[in-house]
Amino acid sequence: EFGEDDAVQRGYVSTLKCLRQRGRLSDERLLCAAAARIGDLAELKALRAAKWPWDERTCSFAAWGGHLGILKWARGNECPWDEETCAYAAKRGHLDVLGWARENECPWDRRTCSNAAQRGHLEVLQWARENGCTWDEWTCAHAAMDGRLEVLKWARANGCPWDEWTCYF
Template sequence: MVLQKRRRREGTDTEPASVKALRLEVEELKIAKLEAGDPPALVKALSDEVERLKLRDPKLEAGCKTPQGEEKEVKLPTEVWVNVAKKLDPNEVCSFALVSKQLREAQVLAGRKLVTRPVWNGGLSLTNFTEDWCAYWSRKVIEDHTDPELIKRVLYVAAGQGYLQVFEKYWSQGPQEKLSKLWDIETCRFAAYGGHLEVLKWLRAKGCPWGISTSSWAAHGGHLEVLQWMRAQHPPCPWGSNLCYFAALKGHLEVLRWARSQGCPWDGRAPRAAARDGQLEVLVWLINEGCPYSKRKCRRAAEEGGERAREVWERAREFLEWLEE
């Protein structure tokens, strides 16, 4: 870089403007990719494609000069972006397509499905969203103009991933009546499900609501410490029989024991959930502790749960026969 500046001052810089512009764009893309937290492999793939293009087109490397005034901004050819699009993770195709029309065309040419709107896949995995991604969208938010539903979903991700700094840096300021519209009961639920106690504390201090589903999803994730804190508040976070159902489904026996010791309600769904997921220890404990159950429904649940669940039910049935003697 220093040598290039010296050459420009001395008038000895013979590198054509097209090459310089291309080189500059590549460097900017590298920086943008790294700041966005993209894998270095993707950056390297982009650089390799540019170098291959330069070797293929001798005009760029040899220094073919264009007439004065005819120089235009150099953009990477679509075929370069096609090769980049082929290497994208499935969770990156939407962001890639939203950049420009050229990148959407490249995505189609690469044989990738064109996705321009994020769609919930029915799961709760948020592992593909980085803290930088949440920070980027938080910076772009304009409370008066940005769709509140978009903002809420960014906050769901930040809560579910435990990105406390995103909340502290970008959501601590502003009129409370506006900020309070940007989150709802689901925000606390995602924080509880992820076991992010500090995020949950911050949200509650800012007035973010919670409810029965919050405690249920803390149990679903097996986060006993989070659940204990929630119940120690004044007033405590409400709970219901769904808590025991989710804890049984996921085999979180310690959560079940503590919840029942504190008077959390349960019903016949808990044994069925344990039977369906093959949680033998939980199933035996529930029945031994007097949880209502139906043999017929538990057997049906085990059959729906697959081979492992059926094996567990057969072992549990022996316990039940012994219990009834």
């Protein structure tokens, strides 16, 4: 069944508006997140002008899509962000977005490294580590899960811990 999460992932703002009109939208903040996901700055601006609420997911989905301009606009207009912004940028290999987010003090955590490893973004993982991002066993496990041998080798050679989950995958 197609639901609101699917609509956000695909950036179907009109579908979310229809769900709202029918009283079936669980969270109005999803509209801004969907507009950010597809990089539609005009739609995002229109939603905000109409006083639609937003939350950290707007920045996270802008990062997921690699939409640095959207992210800059959202932050310039006081949209909150959290660790998911960096984690999503890393997962999709958007080093420019990740770099800008960190330059502007976006928080990050170990998921930035594990997401980069899972998708095979070695350059992103290396940059994150050079800039002080933490990592844990899940960096190796996620690299193994998706068959990213070069990433796994690099992580181990640079002191990343691992455990039995790495072998499980």
